[in-house]
Amino acid sequence: MSTATGYNFAYLDEQSKRMIRRAILKGVAIPGYQVPFGGREMPLPHGWGTGGMQVTASVIGEADKLKVIDQGADDTTNAVSIRRFFAHTAGVETTEQTAEATLIQTRHRIPERPLQADQILIYQVPIPEPLRFIEPRESETRKMHALSEYGAMQVKLYEDVARFGHIATSYDYPVMVNNRYMMDPSPIPKFDNPKMSMMPALQLFGAGFEKRIYAVPPFTQVESLDFDDHPFEVQSWDEACAICGSDHSFLDEVITDDNGSKMFVCSDTDYCRERVEQGFVGTAADLPIAEVGTN
Amino acid sequence: MNTVVDLLTSASEWQDIAPLLSVRELNKFYAPGKGCGDINFDLYPGEVLGIVGESGSGKSTLLSCLSARLTPDSGNVIYNSEQFGEMDLYACEESMRRVLMRSEWGIVHQHARDGLRMNVSAGANIGERLMAVGERHYGDIRAKAEEWLTAVEIDTGRIDDRPSQFSGGMQQRLQIARNLVTHPKLVFMDEPTGGLDVSVQAKLLDLLRNLVSRLGLSVIIVTHDLAVARLLAHRLMVMRRGEVVETGLTDQVLDDPQHPYTQLLVSSILQN
Numbered sequence: 001m002s003t004a005t006g007y008n009f010a011y012l013d014e015q016s017k018r019m020i021r022r023a024i025l026k027g028v029a030i031p032g033y034q035v036p037f038g039g040r041e042m043p044l045p046h047g048w049g050t051g052g053m054q055v056t057a058s059v060i061g062e063a064d065k066l067k068v069i070d071q072g073a074d075d076t077t078n079a080v081s082i083r084r085f086f087a088h089t090a091g092v093e094t095t096e097q098t099a100e101a102t103l104i105q106t107r108h109r110i111p112e113r114p115l116q117a118d119q120i121l122i123y124q125v126p127i128p129e130p131l132r133f134i135e136p137r138e139s140e141t142r143k144m145h146a147l148s149e150y151g152a153m154q155v156k157l158y159e160d161v162a163r164f165g166h167i168a169t170s171y172d173y174p175v176m177v178n179n180r181y182m183m184d185p186s187p188i189p190k191f192d193n194p195k196m197s198m199m200p201a202l203q204l205f206g207a208g209f210e211k212r213i214y215a216v217p218p219f220t221q222v223e224s225l226d227f228d229d230h231p232f233e234v235q236s237w238d239e240a241c242a243i244c245g246s247d248h249s250f251l252d253e254v255i256t257d258d259n260g261s262k263m264f265v266c267s268d269t270d271y272c273r274e275r276v277e278q279g280f281v282g283t284a285a286d287l288p289i290a291e292v293g294t295n
Numbered sequence: 296m297n298t299v300v301d302l303l304t305s306a307s308e309w310q311d312i313a314p315l316l317s318v319r320e321l322n323k324f325y326a327p328g329k330g331c332g333d334i335n336f337d338l339y340p341g342e343v344l345g346i347v348g349e350s351g352s353g354k355s356t357l358l359s360c361l362s363a364r365l366t367p368d369s370g371n372v373i374y375n376s377e378q379f380g381e382m383d384l385y386a387c388e389e390s391m392r393r394v395l396m397r398s399e400w401g402i403v404h405q406h407a408r409d410g411l412r413m414n415v416s417a418g419a420n421i422g423e424r425l426m427a428v429g430e431r432h433y434g435d436i437r438a439k440a441e442e443w444l445t446a447v448e449i450d451t452g453r454i455d456d457r458p459s460q461f462s463g464g465m466q467q468r469l470q471i472a473r474n475l476v477t478h479p480k481l482v483f484m485d486e487p488t489g490g491l492d493v494s495v496q497a498k499l500l501d502l503l504r505n506l507v508s509r510l511g512l513s514v515i516i517v518t519h520d521l522a523v524a525r526l527l528a529h530r531l532m533v534m535r536r537g538e539v540v541e542t543g544l545t546d547q548v549l550d551d552p553q554h555p556y557t558q559l560l561v562s563s564i565l566q567n
């Protein structure tokens with residue numbers, strides 16, 4: 001299949017797509033298990049998240065509507081570039097609205113609006129191996145996964161509590177998938193971890209550099225590690241979103257002027273916009289959204 | 296010459312007890328004369344067996360084979376496990392061997408960095424085995440880590456320091472604590488005092504001897520140092536060029552060596 005642009009549909013060659021689809025199917029069959037994949041590299045600049053791009057290119061169809069977020073926002077350079085890339089090479093429609101999207105490629109966040117069964121969430125993953133920090137040998141980490149030897153992972157949390165008095169890990173917070181495989185959820189805030197569990201949408205993870213794909217199928221249990229006496233907790237804020245007044249979304253701190261004044265706003269720009277449309281207001285309601293950059 | 300098995304069956308104190316570890320016809324050679332062969336012995340609960348010999352005698356190869364870290368060319372190592380019952384180490388699943396290594400067994404390496412995680416705190420080093428066997432209460436893990444630091448005479452104030460900030464002797468003691476925290480039945484030691492100053496060695500040996508007798512540990516210790524062997528081991532196996540040349544009770548072997556090679560070993564230590 002090819003588009004008018006002269007590229008193969010979604011740029012990636014069909015042979016590579018097939019290899020990646022096989023890896024995805026295997027990943028779905030074994031939730032949380034890292035499946036190696038082959039295939040050609042996507043010739044993209046560093047930082048674009050080639051793993052996520054390869055997965056998106058392999059599952060996208062002509063009828064799909066693609067949303068891309070980076071740090072929760074649709075308007076960052078990265079998100080805009082990736083959206084344009086697929087609009088150009090696959091001729092698909094793109095959207096900034098979570099509710100409308102069939103495919104969502106993400107870096108750093110899970111949308112606030114609960115995802116549905118007909119949606120697929122694709123994560124860009126920098127380092128897929130959660131055990132890497134304690135065990136540099138690949139042969140050994142594979143064995144640890146195969147034999148469910150995850151005591152070493154708890155060491156990371158132990159060190160947190162010993163040093164800070166609580167589990168200070170707030171991003172990349174390790175999870176157990178389906179009570180079997182330890183998984184790195186990619187650098188999302190732990191605030192988003194509970195959303196992964198029993199999610200109706202399919203979640204796919206692509207690590208381009210290490211050539212690994214893993215998946216969390218719909219309605220799969222995902223548990224965040226913790227201690228009995230230091231249970232898992234998500235971040236919370238004393239403030240509400242200055243724009244939409246939300247007291248339940250992940251907030252970014254934004255500097256508003258040269259004097260260092262700051263406010264807190266939703267990191268999920270689409271969610272914030274939707275709430276404003278519904279009539280919710282925050283303390284900075286007089287400021288037009290366009291003037292409030294989230295980065 | 297009596298074999299160890301002969302000695303033991305004649306020793307009434309062991310008679311009704313099943314061996315913890317039985318080794319039969321074990322062979323492992325990398326090249327002719329390099330490795331170990333024709334190894335047969337039983338280790339009984341609470342026993343400390345010293346394997347002595349010069350470097351290149353095959354004693355470290357043998358220890359690796361006994362502790363499930365190196366597959367022998369032939370022969371059997373039968374271990375009487377609390378969890379699995381009698382098991383042939385190299386006929387069973389690797390997962391079972393690995394469970395043993397983090398629960399019923401301990402391995403104390405000559406170089407602490409082979410047995411410790413240098414990039415995490417002393418407390419985490421001790422706590423890891425507890426977490427590996429399912430302990431999930433931070434307060435309990437921390438309390439046990441402190442208890443074991445005290446047991447190996449490390450100030451509990453150092454619990455959050457990394458092993459890299461410790462002296463060589465402290466690193467060895469931490470390695471011992473990390474192993475003993477899950478109350479193993481059998482501990483393998485490879486030159487545990489090697490590379491340490493004489494005074495540090497003496498202190499470590501004293502500590503090891505007390506822990507071994509207090510906990511009733513079974514130990515297989517490899518050493519080239521006959522003084523270490525004399526202090527810790529009940530029985531000795533003397534190895535030369537991959538073969539056992541003499542076995543017996545420690546005092547017997549060291550005070551009245553029968554094999555010319557053992558006689559040479561003993562006299563060379565006396566000359567020092």
Ligand SMILES: [Zn+2]
Binds near residue numbers: 241242243265271272
């Ligand atoms: Zn908002």
